[in-house]
Amino acid sequence: MLVINCMLARGEQRQRYEINTGKVHSVGITGASGCGKTSLIRILAGFEPRAVGRVEVAGRCLQDSQQGVFVPPEDRRAGVVCQDSCLFPHLNVLKNISFGNKQANPALLSELISVLELENLLTRKPHLLSGGEQRRVAIARAIYSEPDFLLFDEPLTGIDMRLKKKILDYLRRLQQSGVSLVYVSHISDELNILCETQVCVEQTSISASTSALLECGIS
Amino acid sequence: MLSNLVYDALWVTVKLATLTTLILMLVGLPLAWWLNASRSIMARVVESVITLPLILPPTVLGFYLLVAFSPDSFIGSQFSALTSRPLAFSFTGILLGSLLYSLPFVIGPLQSAFAQYDHRLSEMGRSLGYGRLQTFIRVTLPVCKHGIMSATLLCFAHTVGEFGVILMIGGNIPGETQVLSIAIFDAVEAMDYDAAHRMSLGLFVFAIITLTFINILKGGGQKHAGH
Numbered sequence: 001m002l003v004i005n006c007m008l009a010r011g012e013q014r015q016r017y018e019i020n021t022g023k024v025h026s027v028g029i030t031g032a033s034g035c036g037k038t039s040l041i042r043i044l045a046g047f048e049p050r051a052v053g054r055v056e057v058a059g060r061c062l063q064d065s066q067q068g069v070f071v072p073p074e075d076r077r078a079g080v081v082c083q084d085s086c087l088f089p090h091l092n093v094l095k096n097i098s099f100g101n102k103q104a105n106p107a108l109l110s111e112l113i114s115v116l117e118l119e120n121l122l123t124r125k126p127h128l129l130s131g132g133e134q135r136r137v138a139i140a141r142a143i144y145s146e147p148d149f150l151l152f153d154e155p156l157t158g159i160d161m162r163l164k165k166k167i168l169d170y171l172r173r174l175q176q177s178g179v180s181l182v183y184v185s186h187i188s189d190e191l192n193i194l195c196e197t198q199v200c201v202e203q204t205s206i207s208a209s210t211s212a213l214l215e216c217g218i219s
Numbered sequence: 220m221l222s223n224l225v226y227d228a229l230w231v232t233v234k235l236a237t238l239t240t241l242i243l244m245l246v247g248l249p250l251a252w253w254l255n256a257s258r259s260i261m262a263r264v265v266e267s268v269i270t271l272p273l274i275l276p277p278t279v280l281g282f283y284l285l286v287a288f289s290p291d292s293f294i295g296s297q298f299s300a301l302t303s304r305p306l307a308f309s310f311t312g313i314l315l316g317s318l319l320y321s322l323p324f325v326i327g328p329l330q331s332a333f334a335q336y337d338h339r340l341s342e343m344g345r346s347l348g349y350g351r352l353q354t355f356i357r358v359t360l361p362v363c364k365h366g367i368m369s370a371t372l373l374c375f376a377h378t379v380g381e382f383g384v385i386l387m388i389g390g391n392i393p394g395e396t397q398v399l400s401i402a403i404f405d406a407v408e409a410m411d412y413d414a415a416h417r418m419s420l421g422l423f424v425f426a427i428i429t430l431t432f433i434n435i436l437k438g439g440g441q442k443h444a445g446h
Contacts, residue, residue: 047342073345074354086343090361099357100347145347 001180002027002199006053006063008039015039017053021197026181028195030188035201037184038083041153044182045080046073057149058180079142081155085134087126093137094122100145112140115170117163132158139167149180156190168193225418227394228402231310235398236378239317243325243374248360248367251329272320281387284316288388308390313398316384324377325370332366333359365436372436376429379422 004019015036021027029037043051046062049070055063062071079100087096097112098104113119116136126134139155150171156164171194175181183194191198250269254262272280288295288307298306306312340362344354360367382400389396391405399418406415 045342045346047346072350073342074348074350076346077348078346080343080346082339082343086337086339088340088344088358088362090358090364099344102348141347 001025001058002044002182003056004040004043004054006043006051006055006065008036008043008048008051010039017043017201019199021199024196025178026175026183026195026197028191028198029182029184029201030186030191030198031201033186037201038153040201041080041082041151041182041184044151045078046071046076077148079145079147079150081135081138081142081150081152083153083157085126085131085138087129087134087137087141089126092123092125093118093129096126096137097140097144100141105144105146108144108146112144115166116140130158132160135159136163136167143174147179149182150174151182153184154186155183156185156187164190222414224393224397225399225402225414228397228399228418231394231396232379232398232400235310235314235317236375238314239321239378240371240375242318243321244367244371247322247325247329247370251326252333254326255330255333266326269326270323273323277320277381277383278387280320281316281384284312284319284384284388288312288315307388308392308396310395313385313389313396316388317378317381320381320384321374321377325374328366328370328373329363332363332369335366336363369433369436372429372433376426379425 001024002019002021004017006017008015008017017036017040029040031037039048042048043055044057044062049063051063052065053063054061054066057076061069062076063069088099091099097109097118113122116139118136118140121129121133121137126137129137135155135158139152142150142152156167159167168190171181175194181194183191185191250265254266254269285307286292288298288305290296290299290305290307295306298304298311302311306315336359340358341354344358345351349357379398380400381398382404385396385398386401386404389398389401391397391401393402397405399422403415403418403422406412406418
């Protein structure tokens, strides 16, 4: 599903990703904090046009700096949930969720509102929501845009166990219906339930210089 | 009752402030966005030039504009050739002067609104299927709306309060270049204190109301920042 061979320079630090997950539909990303998991999600989402190398998701080349290929974020059909939700502060919950779907899909909308238990939050603005509530809205917004693949960066932080289980079940069903998933988490239970394979991002110092090499292997 | 002279001055003032605000908002939005995003030396030079009217005496700016607008200069002669009217002492002349003089009052609030803006919101907007421009219109502008409204009000109010530059390049022609602030100066010179009082009180109340609105918007903007 993921074939990545690229390098991202951030200041003086260089991060290198070499990943080939083979034919799976869901990939879990683990690793210590600060090792570059979020950067990997950003590369896949198309937020890092300066990444050098090649990025392929589900057989589709999204970025290849040698051939001058860069598919912009709006054409990648990725549903992104970032760590701090990034909800649009000027829109209420319902408008946030509907933002990415230009053709209304009432069945999917009510399904998401029910699974994520958002019924009582729909008219609220994001600044009136708790962290966990914001993440639930962000998950709904990403799925409602009907993407080809989901990029979730620690999406269930701050959500209670009962609801977490319900959301994990829903994500599993979604996967079975053909949506690919890249899921960053350091909670192995979540990864074991959702992901067919897991990639561990490791940070290893290659020399005394300030650059760092990240090697990713498949477990 | 207000005299025709006051009505004329009020009309010229409102026309000048409205046109200045409209043009500067159109120019200011992309310019402030670029100044905020760019780390180049060019951007810092442009920023300094734009900020000059804040510290330069209006008479200095007015004097240079008067020289630039004179029929012997390149700008003045080109304008006369195109419109067969002189640029100095015309409404177009004071409009150009206002545009330069009020530009920093638009760029300042816009730049600080854009500096507070969380760019990840734009990334999110794009990943949800909207192109660069559409995301700017649907996400960036509404999130920064308090800063944009502040800039609009400040620009309008500042143009209404303009005096020195217009006096230098406008020539105080009633109905053409005489704005309220200059009409007040004229009324005092002519010892018509009644007219001076009426116009001054009007501008005073206008200034208080505008500043109150701007301060309300500032409070709202801080609550609304996309962080």
